[in-house]
Amino acid sequence: MDQTLSAYDYVIVGGGLSGLLTAYRMSQHPAFKESTILILEPQSKTGNDRTWCYWESGQGEWDELLTRQWTQARVQHHEEVCHVDLSDYTYKMLRSEVFYGFIHDRLKHSPNIHRQVAKVQHLHETADGVLVEWGAGKTTAGHVLTSVMGLHQAPVKTSDRLLHQHFGGWFIQTKDDAFDPEVAVLMDFSVPQQDGVCFMYLLPTSEREALAEFTVFGPRPWTAEQYDQLIREYLSHRVTDYTIVEKEMGSIPMTVYPFERNNTARITHIGSAGGWTRPSTGYTFKLSTDYSKKLVDQLAHSQKPKAYLLARHRLYDAVMLELIGQNHALGADFFMRMYRLHPIARVFRFLDGRSSLREELLIMWTSRPRMRLVKLAMRRLLGM
Ligand SMILES: Cc1cc2nc3c(=O)[nH]c(=O)nc-3n(C[C@H](O)[C@H](O)[C@H](O)COP(=O)(O)OP(=O)(O)OC[C@H]3O[C@@H](n4cnc5c(N)ncnc54)[C@H](O)[C@@H]3O)c2cc1C
Structure with missing residues (x-):
């Protein structure tokens, strides 16, 4: 018709x-x-075809719709554990x-x-x-x-590095208390690092419920079975007796x-x-x-929509994607240093593209390998 x-x-x-x-x-x-x-x-x-999480300072437009919010977070790599008090920020789940x-x-x-x-x-x-x-x-x-x-x-x-943030996640329920619902685990790098920068993302919504997501910054998405196997393996050391309530999977392009x-x-x-x-x-x-x-x-106002990300933030992102694209083994250290060495407000402002140049230089200065990052930035600036 x-x-x-x-x-x-x-x-x-x-x-x-x-x-x-x-x-x-x-x-x-x-x-x-x-x-x-x-x-x-x-x-x-x-x-529910996806569950969004984001950080925000103070009250936000969607607060009445949230499933959960956290004021504490953790980032870890084996025994190196970085506890993050989110300060004025809250990590929110919708x-x-x-x-x-x-x-x-x-x-x-x-x-x-x-x-x-x-x-x-x-x-x-x-x-x-x-x-x-x-x-x-x-x-x-x-x-x-x-x-x-x-x-x-x-x-x-694009000649720029194209990675994907790809992931598979399980919403699980446990028989006994297994989680600390006050703490969101943003990145746990204590997982096999294969085909990208890999980490677990664990968001407890109660003592017995959590979203456990295996996440990769890598060149190509995986099959559902690949994520399933690694989530199962991760949980086997931490949780017994759980049921999977829901699953999600996704892939988000990471490119400048x-x-x-x-x-x-x-x-x-x-x-x-x-x-x-x-x-x-x-x-x-x-x-x-x-x-x-x-x-x-x-x-x-009949204005032409503009590019939103400032040129210098595009440069930082291009350098970071190139660094971990060339050598994904550097990823865990890159993120651990950022969370360990800087106040969380600075990190979030940086990731939101709202930081000052001084804050950005501080973050760059403490990132490793510094000379490699400088070289990558120079090459990009010179169009090489
Ligand atoms: C599972 C998952 C979890 C995510 N979690 C987070 C998170 O925690 N935090 C975060 O910040 N971001 C997250 N993201 C990334 C991002 O927020 C989402 O992908 C977001 O939905 C992107 O919005 P969008 O409008 O670009 O695309 P979408 O929300 O995907 O909207 C595009 C729409 O276009 C429709 N469509 C497709 N083809 C056609 C067509 N030919 N004609 C008409 N319509 C069409 C689709 O059905 C879809 O509804 C997640 C993404 C996924 C997939």
């Missing part, structure tokens, strides 16, 4: 994190009250099903925002708008905001590729496809909440 929809001012392709955030910000901004907006998403987005439900509810109050189940196949830009096509349907848009990689951009081709270059006059990339993922960490949630606000303000 042919399904040609009337024209929209804005079409949002992908109703995941960045698409829903952008629609929500538009629903709250007076400049878009009269705009017609369509979200195209193939999935119902009612279940299940995507709760977030999707909240935004879908809010959007119901905006009659100018529509949702349609559709897997978009083509975007064709003309002088007057963008033709958006899916299955048997199509529409035209004044402007498209898309979080779908590869739909209107060449696959990422300038995604914003794929934007055109009428097509803007958002989310990971728009460079809203911090290349050196894979963290995206908090950046997306901030960048979606900036983007909607820029659209309201």
Whole structure:
């Protein structure tokens, strides 16, 4: 059945994190009250397809939706244990099903925002708008905001190092008390280091429940069985008698590729496809909440969306990715030193791209191997 929809001012392709955030910000901004907006998403987005964690100083916009928050953390490598008092920061966990439900509810109050189940196949830009096509349907848009990689951009081709933060995780329940729910284990490098920088990420939500995730910064994602085997092995030394309640798996590109270059006059990339993922960490949630606000303000003022990451942060990330890409055995020491030698607020500001130049130089100065890092930075600056 042919399904040609009337024209929209804005079409949002992908109703995941960045698409829903952008629609929500538009629903709250007076400049878009009269705009017609369509979200195209193939999935119902009612279940929990991922669990987001992020750090934040003080109270935050999504606090009422959180599953859990932690004020203490740990980073460790065998017997070297670094206890981190998060100070003004809190590490927060938000299940995507709760977030999707909240935004879908809010959007119901905006009659100018529509949702349609559709897997978009083509975007064709003309002088007057963008033709958006899916299955048997199509529409035209004044402007498209898309979080779908590869739909209107060449696959990422870059001479920069491309790694993936890839992971498999289990939500487990134990019969007896097994965890300290006050402490989030952000990185435990006491695992086999194979095919990348590997660590366990262990987030206890109670004495008997936790998310245990085997994470790798490496060249290529693994099969589910590979993560399963290493999680099983890790837990076997620490927990007995547990059941797996839920599993998750994912892969996030880690690259300094300038995604914003794929934007055109009428097509803007958002989310990971728009460079809203911090290349050196894979963290995206908090950046997306901030960048979606900036983007909607820029659209309201008819400004061209800008690259968000400062050039010098891109340089640090490029150097870090190159270092661990060349020699993943250096990764554990790199991160352990950062958490051990610096106040957590400085580390988080650095990872958020909000640090001062002085703070960045301090972090660089204490990183090892220092000469290798300097050489990599020089080579990049000189375009070698
Ligand atoms: C399992 C998992 C856990 C993660 N955990 C964290 C975390 O703890 N902290 C953090 O900061 N980041 C995390 N991330 C990274 C990042 O936050 C998420 O990937 C985030 O969802 C990215 O947002 P996005 O809008 O770019 O993509 P998505 O949220 O994936 O949205 C893209 C949407 O586009 C839809 N789509 C695909 N093809 C089409 C098409 N042809 N037409 C229309 N729609 C289409 C998809 O169905 C999807 O809903 C995690 C990622 C995964 C996969």
